[in-house]
Amino acid sequence: MKELREETIKVERIFTGKILTLDVETVKLLDGQIGTREVIHHPGAVAILPVDSTGEIFMVRQYRKALEQVLLEIPAGKLEPGEDPLECAKRELAEEIGKKAEKWTLLVSVWSAPGFADEKLYIYLAEGLSECFMAPDEDEFLQVEKYSVEKLQSLIRSGEVQDTKTVLALLAAGKISPLV
């Protein structure tokens, strides 16, 4: 196999924020030319598909500043430094919808946007839900709602649900049918 790796010549740190870090990397391309790559570093995240005893799904409605719009999504959150993804998923489920789960299944772990960011996303199925109080994150404001899978399938088909992790989780868990 041809060597596809790009050699790094220089890394310029442009920004270090609360969540994101931005580097511009000067690289030697595979044809020997010099190019640049803009790279976002992200701590990684989890998403949870919480299914109740009747088969309904807990969702959160939340303002996404990057899109300037409210999205309907499954619960999710960023990893704290050194945090185990499953522990993070348990924490986020408690913080966002006030539940704990008896049964946790890792559906898939994926790179969210490998063209420009190193965010790894771990998606879990959470079953056997019960109440569990935990204070929400201080800068997070969301509404908890509950949906049947039939309703979610129709919201995805109509384009009212357009969040990648939500569509992926529902398909990966076999909760909704393929979209063709």
Next chain:
Amino acid sequence: MKELREETIKVERIFTGKILTLDVETVKLLDGQIGTREVIHHPGAVAILPVDSTGEIFMVRQYRKALEQVLLEIPAGKLEPGEDPLECAKRELAEEIGKKAEKWTLLVSVWSAPGFADEKLYIYLAEGLSECFMAPDEDEFLQVEKYSVEKLQSLIRSGEVQDTKTVLALLAAGKISPLV
């Protein structure tokens, strides 16, 4: 329904690159406190699931600088300014694997990483493939490979394929089974 919108107080443009733009936005949170949001602007992208007459899938193997690793993915690419997503998908299919398609179906359009970026991703199914030469992008170097859906299902289960758009496209098109 409670108003979930966060009022923007100030937008600071941190970086304008070839592909990404980074803003730090000062916002009034829903409890009246002041917070900041780190927002990446991205032109949007397309991904294509190209299925040949035997049911096999064309994939590309490509170095992803953000991850410092080679990923196996379906063909994909960024929108040019003002470009129609379907035209972009046709261009990328030609540039990356040298094919055109008779039949195009939009599987789903989704926000890739709404927590920090405004990238919208349009995922198409491409069928009825035939040869079509087009020069590749000058800073893109990739290897074209072809896989059965059974092999891709096993590569996803083993974690060797971890690209979100690839897993989502295969599930959305009903080419692979749920992952539970």
